Amino acid sequence: MCRANNLELVMADHAGFCFGVKRAVDAICDALKENNNKNKEVWTIGLPIHNPQEVERLKAMGLKVANSVNEIPENAKVLIRAHGEPLSVLNELKLKGAEVVDTTCPFVSRAQGLAADLSKQGYYIILLGDKNHPEIQGILGHVIDSNAAAVIKDDQEAKSLKILNNKAALISQTTQQEGMLAAAAGVLVSKFRELHVCNTICKATAERQEAVRALAEDSLNNKLDGMVLIGGKASANTGKLRDIAVNGGLEVLWIEDAVELEENAGWFKNKSKIGIAAGASTPEWLIKEICSKIVLI
Ligand code: SF4
Known part of the structure; x- marks a missing residue:
């Protein structure tokens, strides 16, 4: 919990990266660092995570994203994302001589x-x-x-x-x-x-949903004036958190980044205590950045 300018923030008990997504993103970062100054490109098939800001950060580090296995060049290093891939894709990668790092969530x-x-x-x-x-x-x-x-x-x-x-x-x-x-x-x-x-x-999903339900219960007891949800708009698990909060009677502001926060500064008018939640694909650095800006609004 933190407070500044009379606005109190209550963080959901479970928010942000789940175990599987963190494990996959850490592996991508390690692969990119290892391949620094080497010619072997690091690829994923499809977006590694449903969070545009984190994808941009990984791309800036050198990650290449293919739409399908056909776009992967021969002998590339390919990280299998947390969602996993069909066996046919893994076999095609083998035929291409790709170095496969499987970060499918256990x-x-x-x-x-x-x-x-x-x-x-x-x-x-x-x-x-x-x-x-x-x-x-x-x-x-x-x-x-x-x-x-x-x-x-x-x-x-x-x-x-x-x-x-x-x-x-x-x-x-x-x-x-x-x-x-x-x-x-x-x-x-x-x-x-x-x-x-x-x-x-997976428990991680249930835990994030339970944490939002608890915030909604707080709102029913007049303890919260609303909830800021941080996460990619294409993230299904973040969308479910929004639905749970709205169905629980919470007023929700769903934002992806600090720019959207500033665009919605009016939402905070007359609010003194708000909940903060984030989907399983929202990185911690983004949650911290937005929280530090909310208290200055
Ligand atoms: S939400 Fe998905 S990626 Fe995250 S821990 Fe659960 S199964 Fe793994």
Whole structure:
């Protein structure tokens, strides 16, 4: 908690980089430092993190970002991001002679491993999550038979799922809410003779969501006048934090950087105590920078 100019800030109990994102970003920084003055370029496939300010910082250090594996030059050093990649991409990189540093988050690797093992055992694999998200694409890319797998976004889609097998395994995107997994499992259990439910939800996500819920409860008790949420606008986990706060009755200002903070200086008028939260892809340096500027507004 800090106070200046009569504005009190209450930091969420869990905010900013989760373990997996920090591990991946640290590995990228190490690779860039090691390759300094050498000819080997350091690449990621897709943005390494859903935070434009952190991506710019890494690019300024020399990181190259490819849209697909086709853009990776031969013999490059390639960091696999925390979301992971399908097996086909890892195999293509091998063929290109790339030096691969795999920073797939261990929680995502667990979901990939379960998808591979259970599909080998003949389970129909049902992934609960966003079908366009790279993590889901990566897990799907570890299923042995892609015709024996489906992605559902919620229990409604679970209801309309066609039964193609008598045994199924339900695996969750790591950022799902537990209630969503329980609701999907509740529907599927009556559709298959055997249902194997894997709770692959990561604690880091739940902790950040819980911390925002606690801030919203404070606001109901008239202890907070609003919440500043710091994080990339393309970050799904940050978006979920916004939804939780708004549903909990909190007035939210979602900003990516200090420029947006200044543009929204009027939001702070007549506020004396506000919460601060940040998504799992928001770096600590950015949280500190914004907090130090808020108290000067
Ligand atoms: S949210 Fe969880 S699963 Fe995803 S990168 Fe962070 S620690 Fe890993």
